Amino acid sequence: MSDLQLERIILGHNPFFGVDHLSQERGNEKAKKFDDTSRIIDVLLDCSELGVRGLMMSTHPRASTLAVEIQRKPGLSGWRVYPLVPYINKYIRGANERGLVNVAMELLSQASLGQKFRMVLQGGRGLLGKDFRQAVSLLLDVELVPFRHLQLGAVFLHDTLTDLALGLGLDSVLDLFRDHVTRHFGVPAGLATKNLPLLRERLDRLGWADPLIMASFNRAGFYMNPSAELCTEAVRRPGVRFVAMNTLAGGYLKPDAAYSFLAQFPTVCSIVVGISRKDHAVETIEAIRRHMRQ
Amino acid sequence: MTANADRVRIGLAGLGKMGLLHAATFNSLAGSEVVAAADPGPLVRSALAEMMPQVRAFADVDEMLDAGGLDAVVITTPVGLHVPVALSCVERGLPFFVEKPLAVSASQAETLVLRLRERPTTNMVGFMTRYIDAFQKGRKIVGSQCLGRLQRVTASIYVSQLFARGTGWRYERETAGGGVLLSQGSHLLDLLTWYFGAVSRVNAEVHSVYSEEVEDFAHVMLEFESGLRAWMDCSWSVRHKRTVQTTIEILGDNGSLVITDEDVRLYLDDTAGGMAAGWTILTAPDLYRGVEFDVGGPQYTREDQVFVAALAGGHAAEPDVMQALHVQRIVDAAYASADKRGAPVTIAA
Numbered sequence: 139m140s141d142l143q144l145e146r147i148i149l150g151h152n153p154f155f156g157v158d159h160l161s162q163e164r165g166n167e168k169a170k171k172f173d174d175t176s177r178i179i180d181v182l183l184d185c186s187e188l189g190v191r192g193l194m195m196s197t198h199p200r201a202s203t204l205a206v207e208i209q210r211k212p213g214l215s216g217w218r219v220y221p222l223v224p225y226i227n228k229y230i231r232g233a234n235e236r237g238l239v240n241v242a243m244e245l246l247s248q249a250s251l252g253q254k255f256r257m258v259l260q261g262g263r264g265l266l267g268k269d270f271r272q273a274v275s276l277l278l279d280v281e282l283v284p285f286r287h288l289q290l291g292a293v294f295l296h297d298t299l300t301d302l303a304l305g306l307g308l309d310s311v312l313d314l315f316r317d318h319v320t321r322h323f324g325v326p327a328g329l330a331t332k333n334l335p336l337l338r339e340r341l342d343r344l345g346w347a348d349p350l351i352m353a354s355f356n357r358a359g360f361y362m363n364p365s366a367e368l369c370t371e372a373v374r375r376p377g378v379r380f381v382a383m384n385t386l387a388g389g390y391l392k393p394d395a396a397y398s399f400l401a402q403f404p405t406v407c408s409i410v411v412g413i414s415r416k417d418h419a420v421e422t423i424e425a426i427r428r429h430m431r432q
Numbered sequence: 433m434t435a436n437a438d439r440v441r442i443g444l445a446g447l448g449k450m451g452l453l454h455a456a457t458f459n460s461l462a463g464s465e466v467v468a469a470a471d472p473g474p475l476v477r478s479a480l481a482e483m484m485p486q487v488r489a490f491a492d493v494d495e496m497l498d499a500g501g502l503d504a505v506v507i508t509t510p511v512g513l514h515v516p517v518a519l520s521c522v523e524r525g526l527p528f529f530v531e532k533p534l535a536v537s538a539s540q541a542e543t544l545v546l547r548l549r550e551r552p553t554t555n556m557v558g559f560m561t562r563y564i565d566a567f568q569k570g571r572k573i574v575g576s577q578c579l580g581r582l583q584r585v586t587a588s589i590y591v592s593q594l595f596a597r598g599t600g601w602r603y604e605r606e607t608a609g610g611g612v613l614l615s616q617g618s619h620l621l622d623l624l625t626w627y628f629g630a631v632s633r634v635n636a637e638v639h640s641v642y643s644e645e646v647e648d649f650a651h652v653m654l655e656f657e658s659g660l661r662a663w664m665d666c667s668w669s670v671r672h673k674r675t676v677q678t679t680i681e682i683l684g685d686n687g688s689l690v691i692t693d694e695d696v697r698l699y700l701d702d703t704a705g706g707m708a709a710g711w712t713i714l715t716a717p718d719l720y721r722g723v724e725f726d727v728g729g730p731q732y733t734r735e736d737q738v739f740v741a742a743l744a745g746g747h748a749a750e751p752d753v754m755q756a757l758h759v760q761r762i763v764d765a766a767y768a769s770a771d772k773r774g775a776p777v778t779i780a781a
Contacts (some may be wrong), residue, residue, distance in 0.1 A: 156674060160716050161694060166672050227674065270479045300752065301727040305456025306466075308483050332726040336460070360717040363726045390717040 144291055144350075144408045146327070147426055148220055149185060150383065152350030153414040154178045155198045159361070160388040168414055175200070175207050183213050184416045188423045191217050194410050197225040202284040218291035222330060223281040226298045245361050274311065275318045282323070293319045294328040294352055294381075303334055309344055318347070326350050328381065333363050335372040342363055348377060352410065354384035357399040358391055373403050383410040386422070394426035401429040440743050443468040443502040445493045445517050446509035447476050448534040450531050450558075452504050453728045454736060460725035463740040470496040483669075493517050497524055504554075504743055506533060511614075515540045518555070518753075522547050526552035529739045529749075533618040536609025537715035540763045541757045548753060553605070554750035556739045557756040559622035561678060561693075561736075563731035565719035567623055570680065570691035573698055574627050579684025579704030581660035584733050585628070585662035589620045591676040593668040594642050605679060611646030613638065614763050617666040620678060621759045622751055624664070627680070630657045630781065635774050641669055652766050657781070682770075 139327065155225060156169025172178050182193065188249045193208075195201055208214050282293065295315050303311040312329065317326035328350035331337045359366030361384050373380055380403070385396050400406055409426055413419045433434070444451050447469050458464045462522040470490040471477060477489045489585065490496040497505070497520055507517045508652045521528040534557050535541035561567055573579075594603075601607040602615060612634075625631060633655040638647035648669040657658045675693075682689045687700035696719070698712040702724040724734040742749035765777040 156672075159694075162673070162675070162677050163673070169672070189598050260721075270482050292644075300726060301725075302452060302456045305460040305725060305727055306452075306484060307459065307486075310483070336725065358717045358720075359722065363722040363730070364720045364724050387717045388715075390715065 144220075144379070145190070145218065146382070146408055146430070147190050147423060148192035148194050148291070148381070148408050148410045149182070149190060150410045150412040151193070151195045151198070151222075153412045154181075154204075155196070155200065156293060158388065159384065160390070164204075171414065175203055178204060179207050179211055181413055181419070182208070182217070183211070185413060185419050186213055186424070188216070188419060190218060190423065192408070193217060193292070194220045194222055195285070196222045196296075197228075197281045197284060199225075199228075201225075205284045205288055218289045218386075220291045220294060220297075220328075221282060221285050222294045222296055223278060224296060224299070225281070226296050229340055236387050259425055271310075271314055274314060275322075278315070278318055280321070290325045291351060292305070292326040292328050293323060294330050297330040297353075298333050300329045300337065301329045304331070304333060304337055304340060309340070312341075313344070326379075328352055330383075332361065335364070335368045338372045338375070338378060343393055344383050348379055350379045350381065352383055353379035355380070355400070356387045356391060356396060357383040358387040360387035360390065373405055376405060379407045380405045381408045381410060382406050393422050394429070396420075397425045397429035406430070422426055436462075440464040440503045440570075440740055441467045441501060443470070443496050443505050445470050445496070445505060446513075447471040447480065448472075448508060450509035451506075453732060454508060454529075454531075455734045456727045457725060457733055458506065458740070461638045461737060461740055462724070463744070464736075467501060468496050468499070477555065494520055497521065497526065501724070502526060503728045504528065504739070510557065510601040510607045511602075511609050512536050515544045518544050519547055520747065522551050522553055525551065525553055527743055529556045529558065529736070530753075531558040532560075532622070533609065533614050533760065533763075534753060535760055536606070536614075538757065538760040540609075541753070541760045542682070544753055545757055554739075554742050554749050555753045556735070556742065556750050557753060558735060558750050559619055559756070559759075560729075560731040560735050561619045562626055562735035562751065564693055565716075565721060566691055566694060566696050566714075567678075567680075569696050569714060569719055570689065571627055573689055573696065573705075574682065576705030577709060578686065578698075578700055578707040579682060579685060579689060580686035580704065582628075582660050583685065585624070585660065585682050587620055587624060587662060587664040587678075587680045589616050589666045589676065589678045590670045590673045591616060591668050592671055592673045594648060595669060597642050597644065603646055605645040608646060610763060610767065611638070611643055611650070612648055612666050612668045613650035613652070613766060616668060616676060617650055617652070617664070618759050618763060620664055620666065620680075622755070623678070623764050624654065624662060624751075625755070625758060625762075626742070626751070628656045628658065628660055628662070631762050631779055632657045632781070633776055633778050634762060634765040634769055635776050636769040637774050638767070638770040646691075647770075650766065654762070665695065740772055 153168045154172045156164030156165045316327040330352040334353040354361035362369040459466045468488040470493045480489045504527040505521045556769040631654045635653040638650045640648045649667045652664045680691045690697045694716045703709045723730040741747035769777040
């Protein structure tokens with residue numbers, strides 16, 4: 139795995155795209171506010187002043203527009219993006235309408251011309267069945283197209299896919315993701331999960347050294363499976379580069395309480411935090427800095 | 433995964449989105465493992481053969497059932513095939529878990545109920561909203577009778593799913609059985625009957641904007657056997673609901689209770705039923721309980737755990753086919769009422 143250092147603080151994309159774990163209503167309010175991409179850029183610039191240089195981004199339909207705006211803004215030139223792939227809602231919605239296989243085929247058809255040519259040579263639709271691994275690599279490339287002109291910090295696999303692979307015992311998919319990201323994009327490959335202790339155990343067994351893992355971690359035990367105790371143990375145990383998300387439990391915890399808790403864990407390399415207002419940015423980022431000196 | 437004599441051996445019928453979710457879950461629980469799967473799609477089968485060689489792949493469900501070696505079957509086919517596959521399980525004495533809704537119609541569900549009476553076997557229907565923290569807490573609060581005499585219930589289930597003509601089986605009457613009322617509204621009907629008991633009378637209107645064969649909107653008045661009345665609204669063609677959003681609002685003589693997928697908001701005039709006067713607000717972090725393995729939400733894990741526990745005889749498998757039949761009868765009554773421009777339709781007890 140690549141040794142590139144991750145940003146200590148990475149902004150989360152959820153508020154920008156209307157995702158809120160505590161209230162869909164509140165999520166909708168944020169979606170309205172950030173409907174105008176320039177308001178997202180304003181938040182990024184505010185955070186830039188506070189020394190933040192990292193942004194987690196799913197391949198949401200608006201990702202391309204946002205990526206172009208980031209690239210254009212001189213004030214954001216030092217920023218690195220952390221894609222979270224794939225945008226899982228797209229697959230769920232598509233599967234509700236057309237079936238999973240058809241959704242995958244449509245996405246594959248969006249691959250660049252060169253790749254398409256390769257697919258035609260290999261028998262088009264037959265590719266999914268004949269060479270599942272190559273199809274997965276190609277889907278990954280398609281997902282990352284919106285970010286091609288930006289600097290990447292790492293690429294994370296969405297927790298739904300990590301956990302599906304974990305549950306189904308598809309260890310080779312996890313290996314494939316890591317190898318493809320590190321070889322083709324030259325950045326670390328991270329795994330997002332809702333099952334942190336189980337994933338650590340599996341990766342230990344597969345012989346992954348210092349894996350990069352992202353999961354919910356907070357003193358409220360919110361979104362932590364199977365229990366807060368076992369997740370805490372999994373973060374405490376050395377041998378992982380851990381990216382903590384949901385650190386404020388969706389706003390349930392105050393920053394000081396949240397980050398004094400996180401400061402006990404040297405394995406925490408980065409914190410993903412959702413910011414939608416400048417005052418909130420100042421309060422949160424200062425609290426992280428105060429409690430989590432490197 | 434290695435075969436383990438202590439784990440329930442599961443066969444999956446249908447490997448679409450829900451099939452994958454349940455496969456990953458059952459495979460991760462301590463008490464179960466997936467050993468076989470049937471799907472007519474050759475691409476799905478070849479991917480399965482390549483990626484999970486330990487799982488026997490079949491093109492046909494009956495072939496999978498005849499091959500033996502299963503303790504239970506999980507049915508995640510399109511709705512129209514739920515009952516035929518369940519009947520195949522009953523013939524072989526195999527317990528089954530079937531995704532919701534149970535059937536395309538009450539009469540199709542009845543054939544299964546009749547056969548189960550002759551050959552009882554453990555069965556469960558995947559109305560997972562019962563296993564969402566907030567709705568479990570809501571039912572406890574309703575059960576405490578702190579609200580006093582119940583006056584009125586309003587409920588809704590919405591999702592932003594369809595804004596053009598739908599193209600899959602979910603929008604064909606023959607395979608899906610109905611539109612948003614059966615697909616999403618059935619979750620809400622399961623919750624409401626779980627909270628308030630059986631429904632005796634229905635008035636409904638439905639209409640479509642995008643679908644040709646099924647409804648995109650349904651508005652339903654329900655009268656429970658207790659006399660309580662509820663009004664519910666559902667649609668998969670409303671904006672700004674990126675995930676399914678379910679709300680139940682209950683008014684009582686002593687206060688009000690609002691339950692959503694994320695939270696519970698209780699207001700009481702006076703302390704009652706062990707609940708304090710004033711506001712009691714429980715948000716998602718207050719209500720969250722971790723699960724053994726989570727992919728897609730803890731509610732799926734909990735229902736799958738209940739099914740595995742039921743197979744060991746330690747737990748009732750709920751909701752079961754009988755309870756799901758009542759939901760089908762409400763849906764059929766709503767469609768019949770809508771055909772008569774909202775005239776009341778009675779449901780036999």
